[in-house]
Structures are given as C-alpha cells and as structure tokens.
Amino acid sequence: MLDGWVKPRLDPMLDGLARKLAATGVGADTVTVVACAVGLLATGAIALGYLWSGLALLLISRLGDGLDGAVARLNGKTDYGGFLDIVLDFVFYGAIPLGFVLLDPAANAVAGAVLIFTFYVNGASFLAFAVMAERRGLSSDARGEKSIFFTTGLAEATETILLFVAFCLLPASFATLAYAFAALTAYTAVSRIVLARRSF
Incomplete structure (x- = not known):
C-alpha cells in the first residue's frame, strides 16, 4: 500500500548510490546476496537479544534490497538477478x-508461526498470480519496472519493514503486532485470489 508513495521518493537517492557502486564494478547480484546476508545477521542479533543492532542491520539490509534493482538498471537486468532478488527477499x-x-x-512462537504462515500464503498467491499473468501476456508498472508481474496489496514491503522496526522497538508487543499484521497479510492474499478469479 505504501510502496507506491515511498518508491518515487527513495529512487533518486538509491540511483545516486547505485551509480557509485556500479562505477566500482559491484554487480546487482552481489548487492542482493550481501543484503540478504546482512538480514540474516540481523536475525542472529535479534535472536541473541541485541535488538538495536538487529534494527540497524535490518535497515541496512533493506537499503541493499533497494540498491540491487538500481544497480541492475544501470548494468543491465538479468532473469537470474530477478529470480535471486525474489528468493532472497522471501528468505529475509x-x-x-x-x-x-x-x-x-x-511468548512469540505461536504468533510468529501465524505470521510466517500468512507470509507463506501471501507469497504463494503473489507468485502464482505472476505466473498466470505471464502466461496471458499481462504487464504492470504499478510499482515500477519489475522482473515479474507485481500485484499490490495492503501488506507490501514498506509495511513489512515498518512492522519489523516496531518489533525491535516494542519487543514485548511482538505477539499483538504479529497477529494484527497477519490479518492484513491474509486479507492481501484473499484479495489477490479474488482478483485472480476476476482476471483469469
């Protein structure tokens, strides 16, 4: 939902950083892998109770996630790069x-399981829609130029990152926040299924 507002405001900054990275010979795939690795370091820091470090690392990771696409636009996009970006986003x-x-x-196991389950269902609906859209030759630039057909929803990247920031700042509220966001994510998945029924 918020991605459409955030993206055009972040892109100029990301494009400037991407030009500097590309000039050093760093490729988009390298940025993608490093961003995911930093995200996994954030996970480890959080699990060990270093929440401020985890917060800093997850924000750096998402900066990298934005940069890889900007670098790819400069160096030339590849199907493998698009594939890698999507897979490692799901890992994060x-x-x-x-x-x-x-x-x-x-305190967190059940709520975390529910949240990850809804991520799984939402991700499945997102990817399945993209496959069917590709088969029908559909295209969309709702969130800029993407490797696959990109459907929008209430729970997108910006909302999810804000959720993770809230987890770090309010760890005692993890379960409440997770259940609330799981409901938004489930709604996004269901709305995409309804859209698929109307579109296909």
Whole structure:
C-alpha cells in the first residue's frame, strides 16, 4: 500500500548510490546476496537479544534490497538477478520473525508461526498470480519496472519493514503486532485470489 508513495521518493537517492557502486564494478547480484546476508545477521542479533543492532542491520539490509534493482538498471537486468532478488527477499521476510521467536519462544512462537504462515500464503498467491499473468501476456508498472508481474496489496514491503522496526522497538508487543499484521497479510492474499478469479 505504501510502496507506491515511498518508491518515487527513495529512487533518486538509491540511483545516486547505485551509480557509485556500479562505477566500482559491484554487480546487482552481489548487492542482493550481501543484503540478504546482512538480514540474516540481523536475525542472529535479534535472536541473541541485541535488538538495536538487529534494527540497524535490518535497515541496512533493506537499503541493499533497494540498491540491487538500481544497480541492475544501470548494468543491465538479468532473469537470474530477478529470480535471486525474489528468493532472497522471501528468505529475509521469514528470517526476521524467526529471530523474535528464537529470542522468546514461550511468548512469540505461536504468533510468529501465524505470521510466517500468512507470509507463506501471501507469497504463494503473489507468485502464482505472476505466473498466470505471464502466461496471458499481462504487464504492470504499478510499482515500477519489475522482473515479474507485481500485484499490490495492503501488506507490501514498506509495511513489512515498518512492522519489523516496531518489533525491535516494542519487543514485548511482538505477539499483538504479529497477529494484527497477519490479518492484513491474509486479507492481501484473499484479495489477490479474488482478483485472480476476476482476471483469469
């Protein structure tokens, strides 16, 4: 939902950083892998109780996630790069809630499982829609130029990152926040299924 507002405001900054990276010979795939690795470090920091470090690392990770696309636009996009970006995004989005589950299993395990389950369902609806859209030759630039057909929803990247920031700042509220966001994510998945029924 917020991605459409955030993206055009961040892109100029990301494009400037991407030009500097590209000039050093750093490729988009390298940025993608490093961003995911930093995200996994954030997960480890969170699991060990270093929440401020985890917060800083997850924000750096998402900066890298924005940069890889900007670098790819400069150096030339590849199908493998698009594939890698999507897969490692899913790794990141599953890993951060897992970090909070490991931090306090007694308080967070059920809520974390529910949240990750809804991420799974939403991700499946997102990817399945993209496959069917590709088969029908559909295209969309709702969130800029993407490797696959990109459907929008209530729970997108910006909202999810804000959720993870809230987890770090308010760890005692993890379960409440997770259940609330799981409901938004489930709604996004259901709305995409309804859209698919109307579109296909």
